[in-house]
Amino acid sequence: TISGDGDQTRDFIYEKDIAAANAYFATQSPATGVFNVASGKKITIKDLCTTICQLTGSTSEIKHAPERAGDVKHSMAAIEKLKSAGFVAQGNLSDGLKTTVNFFRAKTT
Numbered sequence: 524t525i526s527g528d529g530d531q532t533r534d535f536i537y538e539k540d541i542a543a544a545n546a547y548f549a550t551q552s553p554a555t556g557v558f559n560v561a562s563g564k565k566i567t568i569k570d571l572c573t574t575i576c577q578l579t580g581s582t583s584e585i586k587h588a589p590e591r592a593g594d595v596k597h598s599m600a601a602i603e604k605l606k607s608a609g610f611v612a613q614g615n616l617s618d619g620l621k622t623t624v625n626f627f628r629a630k631t632t
Contacts, residue, residue, distance in 0.1 A: 527590035529569030534599040536562045537619025540612035547610050554608040561600030562612050574617060578624045 544560040572585050605611075 524586045524588050525568055525572060526588050526594065527568075528587065529567060529572065529585075530596075531568050531594065532565035532597045532599065533568065533571075534561045534563065534565055535571070535616050536560065536612055537614035537616060537622075539619065539622075540614045543613065544605070544610050548608075552608055552610070556604075558605045558608065558610075559600040559602055560605060560610075560612075561602055562616065563600065563602040564616075565597065565599045566616060571616075574620060575624075578621055 540562075541560055544558070548554065548558070569585070575581070576583060576585070
């Protein structure tokens with residue numbers, strides 16, 4: 524179930540890139556402070572759901588519920604500080620989702 528029309532956008536990142544950013548800042552970068560570790564790309568919630576259904580072979584119906592009060596329509600992280608510190612995410616969301624689905628499929632067989 525998607526709250527609203529599904530055209531809301533978010534900035535998702537593959538968790539392997541989060542781990543890589545943590546390792547980078549712990550071992551390679553003198554930079555300190557708070558960083559948005561994100562892809563700097565947006566994807567609609569509707570497209571995310573469709574991608575997950577395709578990767579899993581799901582025939583589940585995507586339903587829509589009323590929009591949540593106060594929900595932000597579009598959200599994308601500012602990653603300029605991250606890039607200027609020398610870190611750029613290497614993965615992409617689709618490959619990350621595929622890897623995650625395959626991991627859980629292997630666990631259930």
